Every structure is written in C-alpha cells, then in structure tokens.
Amino acid sequence: MELRNRKLDAEDFWQERKEVLTQWASGAEVDFDEAVVYQKSLPKHKIFAEKLKLGKEQGLTFAQPRAGVALVSEHIELLRYLQDEGGADFLPTTIDSYTRQNRYAEAQNGIGESRTMGRSMLNGFPAVNHGVKACRQIVESVQLPVQVRHGTPDARLLAEIALAGGFTDFEGGGISYNIPYAKEVPLETTIRYWQYVDRLVGLYAERGVVINREPFGPLTGTLVPPCISHAVAVIEALLAVEQGVTSLTLGYGQCGNLLQDAAAVHTLTQLAEEYLAKLGYGPVMLTTVFHQWMGGFPQDEAKAYGVIAWGAATAALAKANKVIVKTPHEALGIPTKEANAAGIRATKQLLNMLKDQRLPRTQELQAEEDIILAETRAILDKVLELGEGDVALGAVRGFQAGIIDVPFAPSRFNAGKILPARDHSGAVRMLDFGNLPFNNEIRDFHRAAIAERGKAESRDPSFQMVIDDIYAIGKGMLVGRPR
Amino acid sequence: MELRNRKLDAEDFWQERKEVLTQWASGAEVDFDEAVVYQKSLPKHKIFAEKLKLGKEQGLTFAQPRAGVALVSEHIELLRYLQDEGGADFLPTTIDSYTRQNRYAEAQNGIGESRTMGRSMLNGFPAVNHGVKACRQIVESVQLPVQVRHGTPDARLLAEIALAGGFTDFEGGGISYNIPYAKEVPLETTIRYWQYVDRLVGLYAERGVVINREPFGPLTGTLVPPCISHAVAVIEALLAVEQGVTSLTLGYGQCGNLLQDAAAVHTLTQLAEEYLAKLGYGPVMLTTVFHQWMGGFPQDEAKAYGVIAWGAATAALAKANKVIVKTPHEALGIPTKEANAAGIRATKQLLNMLKDQRLPRTQELQAEEDIILAETRAILDKVLELGEGDVALGAVRGFQAGIIDVPFAPSRFNAGKILPARDHSGAVRMLDFGNLPFNNEIRDFHRAAIAERGKAESRDPSFQMVIDDIYAIGKGMLVGRPR
Amino acid sequence: MDKPTLVLGVIGADVHAVGNRILDYAFSQAGFRVINIGVLACQEEFIDAAIETNAQAILVSSLYGHGEIDCRGLRQKCQESGIGSILLYVGGNLVIGKQDFQPVSDRFKAMGFDRVYPPGTMPEQPIADLRADLGL
C-alpha cells in the first residue's frame, strides 16, 4: 500500500489495531469504549486542551518540565514534587529509551534492575510495560494535565496504552520522532505509524474526547534553522488534522537570538493556519510550545540558570503558549527532582515578571518573520509539488531530495547536507544550503549574514565555525568565537 | 560659609584635610605625594577608568559583585574567589555600616568580635580601621581594578585612605549617599563633604591619576522612577566635575520593565552630557552602571537566579557599560563567596549570550526615552531655577521643596511625598506626584498608565497597590496584583 | 478602650526604611497606635519612646546584619528603666549571611526577646501574635 495523506480506512485501522495490541502483554488491557468513558470522567483541570485554551485566551505562557523514572510510585512522587514544589503548570511523563525503540524486554530488565539497585536505571518511564492501570494511577495522583513525551518512531502501542491510561496529550510525529531519533527506519514507515496514532486521537475526538497532539519541534536541538523545524511542524499538523486531530501544539526550539526566536514563535501558527486553509482543512485549535535551548548546556549550574532564564524570558516576550523547561543539571545527567523543580521556579519567575511585557513590533522583527515565512513556504511548496499535492508523499520525497534537511540528524533518510552557523548576532543562518529550495534573495541574505561574522572574526566560514557554535553555549557564549 | 557649586578653595581644602586625617589613627598613614606615586605605579589592567574606556569602545557590559568582610586576609580570599571562580570583570570592597556612619570604635569592636567568633561580624570591610597598607595589600593581591562601595554620608577620611590605598574608583555622592543612608544629616553638609571627596579626586587628576567616580544610582532601590535617580545622577555629575573629576560612571537601578529600563540607560549619559554642556563644562568620560533589581528579592534561590538573569539580560540589551550583580542569597543575608560567584557566573552567561544582540529602536522605546527626558529636564530646570543657576544650592532647595523626592527614603530632608506604583506592564509610574514640577502632559501620562492597571485589577489605585508592588518581585511577580 | 501602643524602629546604624514603613502602615490599619522612631535608632530611643507613650510592646527591626551586636543588652536596659516586662519583638535579617533560623531565634530569645521573626515575615503574623500576647 502506498503512503498517502488520507484518513486511514476504518476496517484497516481496526485490523492493524488487533496486531498492535498484541505487541506486549499490556495491550490486552486496552478497551477503547471503556477508555472513552474514562477520559470523559476526567475533570477539566486535568485536560490539556482545556487548559491550553484558557491560557491562550488569557495570553499566558505555561511552564512544563520533562521527567520520568522507571518505577510507578517513584514516578508519581516525582510528578507530585514538580507540581507542588516546582509550580509546574503541566506535567510530563517522559518515556525511557528502550520503550522508544520498542524494546520492551530490555525495558522490563531495566525495571528489574531499578528495583534491585534502588535507583532508576532507566532514563524514563516505561509506560507500555507498566500498562493502562499504572498510567491511570499517575493521572489520578496529580492535579494537572499530564502529557506523554518520548521520541518513539513506532508509538502505536504506547499511544493506545497512554490514551486509555488517561493522558490527555501525546507528543511526537512521523517525521519529528524519526529523523532525530532513528537511524534505519524509513520515513514512509514512521509517517504511517503516526497516521495510526493520529487516527486513534481522531477516533477519541469523534467520541467527544479531545486529546492534544504536539509534534516535536526542536528535532536535533542543535542549530536547527527555524524554517526547517517549521516545515516539519506544518507537515505534521497537516498529517494529524487529516486523521481527525482537532487540537495541536506546534513546537520550536530556542536558537538564542531574541528577534529570531520571537519571529519563529510568531510565524509558527501563522504558517500552519495558512497551509491548513490552503489544503482545505477547517479550523483547529493551534497553540505553540517553545523549548528552552535544546543543545549542549554549561555544566556549571549558575550558568545553566542563565541559559534557562534566557529561554524563559524569550518565551514570555514572544508570547509562546507553553515553554518546556530545562534544569541546572542538564549538561550532566537526568536531573534530580529538586533540580527539576528549581528549573521550573526560575522559569516561572521570569514568566510572571514578563507576563505583561511584550516585544514591540519593529522592522527588524518583521524582517526576521519575513525571512522565516519565505524560507518555510519555499520548502513546503516544493514538498507539495514533489508529492503532487500529497503532503505525506511530498515529505518522503522531500527528505530524499534534501528539500528538507535536519542538521546533525542520525537518520540515514535525512540528507545531512546543510550546515547551519550563527551570524554575528547569534541568529542561526546557513553556511551550506545543501539542496534547500531557496531562491537567490534568501541565499544572499544568509551569505551576507555569515560573511559579516566571518569578517568580525577574521576567518573564513568553515566547519570549524559550526563546531565552535555547537560548543558555544556550553562554554558560556552564544556565538562560537575563534578560540 | 554658604554652600555653592564652586571648586573648593585650595587653602581651605588643605586646612580641612588636616582635621579629616585626625578623625582616626590611620589618617596619619596618608601622604598625598607618595599616594600619587603609588597610584601611578599601578598597571593599566588594575585601573578602573582604563578598563571602562576599553569596554566602552568595544561595546562590552562588565560584571561587578558587591563584597566585603571584616578581616583583611578573609577579604582578600573573598575577592580572589570572585575573580577566579566568579569571573568578575571588576572587584568591589564593600564597607561595613559602622564605618559608613563614621563609628570607627564600633567597627573596631566588630573586627575584634569577628576574630573571636571566627566569622565576619561586620557587614563589610572597615577600610578606615585597617588603614592604607591593608588597602594596598588588597589591591596587590588581585588582578582587577577594585572600587570602594559604601553608603557613607561623610566619606572624607574613607576616601583619603582608599585612594592612598590604591583603589581606583570611589562610589557615592552628596545626595545619593545621604538621602537613602541617613536620617538627620542635612543635605548641605553631605554635599559639602562630597565636594571634599571630589576635590581630592580632582587633585589626583591634576597629578595625572584618574580616579573614576560613581554616584550611587539606585538610591533606595525600591520603585524609584528613572527621572528621580537621573536627576540626582546629573546633579552629582555636575558637582563632581566642578571639583575636577574627569571620569564618571552614572548609575541606575533596574525597575523590571525592559523598555523603561533600556530607555533609562540610554538617556542617562545623554542628560548628563546635556547639562554639563549647558553649564559650560568640557567633555569628561561618562559611562553607565546598571544595578540588578535593588529591592526585595525572592528567598528561593532558583527564583533569585531568575531575577538576576533578567537584570543581566536587560543590562546587556540596553548596553550598559557595567552591571552590579546580585546573588541567590540576596533575600536572606550577605552571600557566601560561593553564592556571590554563582551570581556573577549566571550574569556573565547572559552578558556573553546577548553581547551582540541589541534592542531595536522603536516608537515604544522612543516614547519611554522621551518621557524620561522630559521629566528629568523638568526637575533639573526647576532645581537650577531654585538655585539661581547654582546646582548645589538648587539641590538643597529642590529637596526642601519636594522638587526632587526619593520614595521610601529614611532622611527627614527628603519630602517623602511621591508614591510610585507600577503600571500594567510593570513600568514604574507615579500614583502621587508630591511636588514634582511636572506639566499636565506628563501627569496625564502617568495617571492614564496607572488607571489602566487599576481597571485591569478592578481596584482603585491606593497605597495598597504600592505595598503589593514592593512585595511583588519577592513573591515571584513584577506587578503586585491584588491577592 | 485606648488603642494598644507599640514602638517601632530600626536599630543601630541600619537605614533600611521600607519594611519599617510597611509595618507602620499595617499595624496602624490593624488598630494599633504606632510610635515609629524610624531608622538609625539606638536602644535608648526605643526605651524612651516606650516610657513616654506608655507602650505595651517594642518592635525592633534589624536588616543589615549587625542585629546581634546592636540588640544585646536591650532587655537589661528595659529592666533598668522600669519597663522590664514590656513585650520585645525583633525581626528582619537579624544576622550576617544565610543561616538556619532556629539557632538565630534561640540566640535572640536568650537575649530576652519574646518573639523573633525570620526574613520575609509578612505583617499579618506579628499582628496576630501581638493581639494574642496582649490578650486582645
């Protein structure tokens, strides 16, 4: 069956579902009708889409941490701590890396080891192994909406269990959870897997249960130019809405330059709305999530707080609807609950202080928005052209052709030809365009920006500049100046 | 002798000096000619004015902590730590509160107690008691310029000892170290004392030794509207330059709203230049110092980091030449050296990341600048009018008449009639103008701004709003919303 | 009945005026007669004001870190002045540096203070306490 951006056939879906639910024992716990009833029993304040809507109306920026440990009771303790001591607005359940690769046996092993060692030997919560009841226990133990955050190319079983388990938001997408998270999995395959996930969400929606979906914006988190992540976000929005998703949070990972980051947040939903309308979809609820710097962090906690606070300030000034919070332990390891809560509190101090301040609209900001709009449209239009109007097909062909290209991605289905680098003021530009379908005006803009920096540093732009930029924030700067 | 802004008569000065140097035993150590030689022997990298000039040319924002303990060797250890582990660009020597009140006997007692207890029982370094040699030991033990920071109404002896001791920068002024730091000392008296200090600096300058002077910008640190602190800064600049000061750093304490703060930094030297020229003074070297939020801090360290980082970000975006750094211990007590260094590192992370970013010029920013300019000029022009062209006399009469009025100041020579409050976006406006000489346009602007907030909070502006604003940052907000 | 009277001030060479201003406002609003001697107040000024106004309580603030040195002997001086049993409250940032509060509180209680308040105390707490201690 060839991949198409078309709502999955009901019969096929239910057929496939039977197979999915047998991938691990806990699949047997899932009963769709019962799950709908359970989801409907949740109070409003535990439902992601409801709270997001409220925040959007009031112009708030919500803070959400990442967190997950191997065992249920420890995980609940962790989430409660982040809620009570951190003051989180939304809670996560971050899934471990074995589960993300569908290696449930190894995850089971990790659960065992964690019990033996008395500390979490998994880097997240193995929701599939723990099953539906454990998920509901989590949801029932806290007072905030809980989202599953992961990085799973094939998240069909995870979605079945998580949604039946009462989670009201599900991160990921067929591209954003493949290209940065896999090496050998073809894009056709993951887009198809995620059509299943989105269709499942669509089925819940048809029964009156709105599950929010959140494509993973930051991708590899390392110098990803806004147009790349925006293009992926819009494509995943189109794919999701086709399957019946009605509420979407689109993501973007901080690059570090205030104007570029604000412009990126401002253009994200604008572009999604534009292409949704263009392809004939009705209105859906769109919100934005801004990720505090996703690349290498400074090891020193004080410096890490600086990076965290700058992310919070940017999110607030750009008026993102949600911000994903880093912690002062970021460079070293999965944070303790204390470090995690501290990251939230530092963030919320900034969000509160900047709540009623906004970045004035200026020519410079407009110029950044214009360039992001032009670049993203160039990519998306070419993708649609390659796909002969079909965005699923276009995405696959676009990646093949390097029309979309994610820097530093592990996947061999990503061209890996573009090279990003910062300009003199720290905005992420392109040093090598690879096969991005940019006209000369856009190319000249990037070349001029990077040349200006090269001049200031008296060196020719090269891969060394890229490496310096990768290390820069970790070493206390934004732009990687020559050492 | 009546107070006038006129260069002190040489004879009178040397006469007075004899008396000053006998106020405490260590005065005998001071030998002006020898001190000039010593100052001239200092390498460039230990001279404040030199480094400030360099930074100004390169558009850098330097970071400086506050720090001082009772005993010499502990103080040196502290400064070295802030230099090596904090990465400070400038070092301080903060003077204890007994010395600030010229209570040298009590300071001596504090030194003794500190030795006995094994911990500093003074809140700063008692430089007068320790004397010239101890000061030189400090200067020689570190690699950065060191400034004396204090709050001393009568700092004549302290200045004599500090400058002979090799410090190259001296904070304070006849107004800024009286109104927030004293209760019963007439303004005439302190302005006259500080003419002495400035004249001393002028004498060094005449011998080729440039000592930088820094009026204390933040005053009471609590909701001080920019026009008030700007008016004081300009007056103190005029007073200093008259006595022969050639290098000045003008200060401003962060209020919290980005645009207002940036506008304040931008207008500060502009106003000083304007009035210096107006009163016929030649050009001097002017730089700015931005103080991270000087009012009540949150007790939680993560939140404190948030406040610190926002101050650093604002300083960097506003392109202040220097920023004075707070610490995560601010709300609780004098920081440990570790906490102090952490504050610097968090600050420098932001300064470095934002070094090459600037706030675009916009109508909103221009409007903030315009209002600060108009307000400050209104105050200064009235001061000059009251002083019949003499700014020293004008300052005294201006404070008497409430033409200049510092909120929450302890001095009974301050009218204490104005009431500041934040507007809806957190900028500090005026709820009560007291006797400030503002025209209707300015008054209407403030009234509208505060009314807008009152409406948003469904309450009439009142003293309760002011109280809420005083607590706000400490409680994790900027604007003190109704509880 | 007459309003209960208290003397309020900031002790020693301390000029922190903001909290003092708020306490004045809050206690006045709460129905007390507040004799505010302001900042830079020495022990004698507190005692003289208390005697003159027949006050039931003295509320001492110390923010700047020298509280330990400045407050020593206040209770004794009160006793010598014939107001030995007057209520003595103290609050602010009493010692130098970030320290555990319990030992600090113990030290000040040993000095003769009836109640000792940690940094960041909101006025509601001492108002309620004073009402209780005065049996209001």
Added chain:
Amino acid sequence: MDKPTLVLGVIGADVHAVGNRILDYAFSQAGFRVINIGVLACQEEFIDAAIETNAQAILVSSLYGHGEIDCRGLRQKCQESGIGSILLYVGGNLVIGKQDFQPVSDRFKAMGFDRVYPPGTMPEQPIADLRADLGL
C-alpha cells in the same frame, strides 16, 4: 605507515549524534582513520567493525544514561572474538543523573575499559591519550 584505525559509535538505543559527528571530524583531522558506525550501535557492530578494519581502538559513546547496562560484557565479547586486548575508551554522560565521576570511572574500568571520560570532554584529550596509548 598506515593511519591508525579506530572504531567510533554510540552504543545501545542511544541516538545522540552530535558529539559523534564532532569526534569523527576531530580524530580524522588528527590523522586517524575513523570507522564511524554511528548511533544505535550494538556491541556486536563495534566488534565486527573493529575486526573487519583491523582497528587498534574502539571508542564507545553513551549519552542517554543507559551506558552501564549497554556496556556490560563488551570486553568479554572482544576476548571471545579474538580482539581481547584492543583499546576500549568510553565517554559521554555514562550514567543516569549527576553523579561523582570517580566511582563511575571505577565502575567502567572494572568492566574492562582502558579510559573513561566525563561529560563535556573536548576531543583534544582523547586524541592525546590515544596517541600515547598507541605509542605514536
């Protein structure tokens, strides 16, 4: 003389590709032949690549926290495959959470690794070490 050869990869279910890319570049620039098996590499892939290319060293990265589980038994498998004495280096964020590095290093040395690197290691260090260990 032929360039010294090393096998580079990220072990387990780990997809962190950035450091791998930089190490590849830095070791290549430093004159080594780098066989980069990339992310998501299992123990067998490391060993097969080393045997095929006659490598003198295997450099294992683990960033995501499962390093302890993933690296166990690698030295034994090398021995079973006849390359028991090959140099084994490991680096990255080897364990879960912020931990003291010394015990972590000890644990990995006990597993048979010759050198163990803490988070944030810059390429210069292992390049110098590898030169020393290979006697270059």
